Amino acid sequence: MTYDPIRGAENLIRGDLAGIEPYEPIVPLETLSERSGVPVEKLIKLDGNENPYGCSPRVRRALADYSFYHIYPDPLHSELQEPLEGYVGVGQKHIVVGSGSDELIDLVLRVFLEPGDKVINCVPTFGMYPFSTAVCGGKTVTVPRDDAYEVDVAAVKSAIDERTKVIFIASPNNPTGNATLPNVILELVDTGVVVVVDEAYYEFSGRTFAPLVPAYPNLIVLRSFSKWAGLGGLRAGYGILPFNIAELVRRIKMPYNVNIAAMIAVRESLADIDYLRDRVKAIIAERERLSAMLKEQGVLLPLPSEANFILCRVARGDAREIKQGLDKKGIFIRYFDTPLLRNMLRISVGKPEHTDALVEALAKLEGG
Ligand SMILES: Cc1ncc(COP(=O)(O)O)c(C=O)c1O
Structure with missing residues (x-):
């Protein structure tokens, strides 16, 4: 390979990265505010x-009081290990903390993928799995879920070949909201391929596979502090892994992957668990109220959800027009129009006043 002064380093770039699709990023609050003309503090962000x-008020206080931001954080995040062991109920040698569960998705793939290895992705699901697979040099094998958005176990099993290393299952799944049953996960674990159960929304469903991790060499569970603990902007997640894999992940990760603010936030969140659990209960109650109100109104058809969002079909009207109409009122929801999510909307569960504003706005949009 020779250096070409015109093209610079372009001809040295990894060929397989040329066509990589970027992960669809969130739109920042300030941009949403500009687009809608609604001030940031009045935006209703349900996307x-x-x-x-x-987050817990304890997190805000502890972050304001901390004086050692100039000192590097502990690479082994030792002070979090015991509280996490208590929270998860699995020995700390199985637990590794990361900068959001996103980082754990990447780290797990780095451990297993060699160029051309395959990862099974049960769509529709979270977009980071194919993104990180591509970045790590792997190939995504797409296996559609069935009509009820359940994992098609037979199709997954027949998609496995000697290059298949990992199967991702989000449970509850984003954006469909349904959880996967234990017999499905265990049947997949039986194939010997690494099964990663992504439990980013675990706290809203109460169902977990974490206690099974020590018993299976190829089962990994990922969790997040972004949703239930309100730490999305601080980036904190963790993996529960077979201990030999946990050990390897600790060795290959960036030493300071979890910054000091995220570490303090995790510590304080776990110390304020009753407060956060009450908030989770409020969100679950609001999910059910939102679902009932949407059903009664009849514009959208909410699917059952075990997470903090609801996927909806559209009974009357067009999903894109509804999304655009709500945008103008400063209410932001997620719009999908892919073959498996045709004309659909995903609404994150907000506070009761957000539900009321949404339902009222939907009524007004219909009325013209
Ligand atoms: C299924 C799923 N997994 C992981 C994540 C990422 O979570 P984190 O903020 O911990 O990186 C999300 C975020 O939306 C998600 O929906």
């Missing part, structure tokens, strides 16, 4: 599955 109550 990112964030926690409308924010």
